[in-house]
Amino acid sequence: MLIISVLMAVYLIYSLITFSNNSFDSVPSGITAMLFFFYCIFYLFERVKDPTSLFLYSSPAFWVVVAIIIYSAGTFFPFIYAQNYINKPDFNQEYKLIHSTLYVIKNFLFGAAMLISDKTVKSSYTMNKKK
Amino acid sequence: MILLQIKNQSNPLNISGVLFFGTMGMLALAIGLVLFIIFHQRRVIRYQLQLKEMEEEQQKILLNASIRWQEEERQRIAADLHDDAGPLLATARLYLNENLVKQDINTQLQAIYNAKQIIDDTIQLIRNISHSLMPPTLKNFGLESAVNDLFQKITGSGSMNASSRFHDYRQRLRPEQELLVFRVIQELVNNILKHSNASFIHVTQNYNADKFFIRLHHDGRGITQADVERLNKSALGLGLKNIQSRARVLQAKIDFEKDMSQTYYKVTLEVPVEEYEMIT
Known part of the structure; x- marks a missing residue:
């Protein structure tokens, strides 16, 4: 896992340096989306395997991970087509629609994670105060 | 390779369909996986709870059995002491009452001998009870x-x-x-x-x-x-x-x-x- 991450980081830096075109770079974006997707699934499976963990959806990390999964899965196809078709008005419109919707969903889920986190902090604060 | 092939595609025919269905497919896959993980975890937790409940039930049965056994053992010891040792000691006491000093020497000796026999029996009985305990x-x-x-x-x-x-x-x-x-x-x-x-x-x-x-x-x-x-x-x-x-x-x-x-x-x-x- 660490090796893949390092290789990916190296590749991204390389593509950042060498990319000269002003257009969208589909290959690193698509690979990054997939990598995030698999990392998040892997994380969830690891959490399930842990016998001491409580219900997944009661932790803020779960909602953050779900947000990343949905965003990276949903944007994979738009990203890999973007380099060639972003200048076409029809595609551009669809791309923006999909991307914006997923972006809103992602931020909404991040917000949910923050609310859960806030609740946990508050309840422990109240408990400490009662003491 | 796939990405390169897509890049090289010159015909944008059906791009809109591929984009739509591809995105929907990926989203369905992602949501499906997340739901599967959630339900799987719920099932695992439910199973663990059931297992814990069964274990607690078993512990309770064993504890009850142990308490019942202890009570039965106490009752047995109490019955042994009350029904056997008690009457034996009471009989020995009868032999050794105050009137014994007024009796003739032979009767006194006989009474003491009988009392001794009974006390020996009582000692043996208590020893048996003690041996059954340890x-x-x-x-x-x-x-x-x-x-x-x-x-x-x-x-x-x-x-x-x-x-x-x-x-x-x-x-x-x-x-x-x-x-x-x-x-x-x-x-x-x-x-x-x-x-x-x-x-x-x-x-x-x-x-x-x-x-x-x-x-x-x-x-x-x-x-x-x-x-x-x-x-x-x-x-x-x-x-x-x-x-x-x-x-x-x-x-x-x-x-x-x-x-x-x-x-x-x-x-x-x-x-x-x-x-x-x-x-x-």
Whole structure:
């Protein structure tokens, strides 16, 4: 896992340096989306395997991970087509629609994670105060 | 490669469809995976809870059995003391009343002799009660001698042939472990005597790979592990529950099975013993 991450980081830096075109770079974006997707699934499976963990959806990390999964899965196809078709008005419109919707969903889920986190902090604060 | 092929596509035919269905497919896959993980975890947690509940239930049954056994044991001791020792001492007191000094010397001697006899009987009775609580042979000479002693009494009664063979008992177990193992053997033998109609009991002992084994064979009507599990769920089988609760204290494994030859029933007690637990 660490090796893949390092290789990916190296590749991204390389593509950042060498990319000269002003257009969208589909290959690193698509690979990054997939990598995030698999990392998040892997994380969830690891959490399930842990016998001491409580219900997944009661932790803020779960909602953050779900947000990343949905965003990276949903944007994979738009990203890999973007380099060639972003200048076409029809595609551009669809791309923006999909991307914006997923972006809103992602931020909404991040917000949910923050609310859960806030609740946990508050309840422990109240408990400490009662003491 | 796929990405390059897509990049090289010149015909944007159906791009909109691919984009739509591809995105929907990926989203469905992502949501499906997340839902699968959530439901799987819920199922695992529910299963663990069920397992915990079952374990607690089992613990409760064993605890109840242990309490009931203790109460029965107390009642037995109370009955022994009240019904046997009490009347004997009362009779001895009658012999030794104040009027004895007014009697002639022969009557006095006779009364003292009778009282002495009764007091001796009472001492013997109390000794028996005490031995049933903690066999002195076990305390002084160990498990092998205590089992041999028990089996001699059974064989002596003529009802059954009981024998034992200790293959590797150079080192004694800790006293509390010995007592628990002995009680398990006693309870098993008691059950065999009561229910099995067996003609012989044979106990063997072995020590192998930090495990102390006791195997008990008999040729009567026995029970297997399935019967034990069935009895565990019912209110019956108090003795069996005691055996299991003692095995639990010993952290031992106990197996009830039919012999390979399908002729004998076999009970194996496997006690984990570490070197430092054994006393020479």
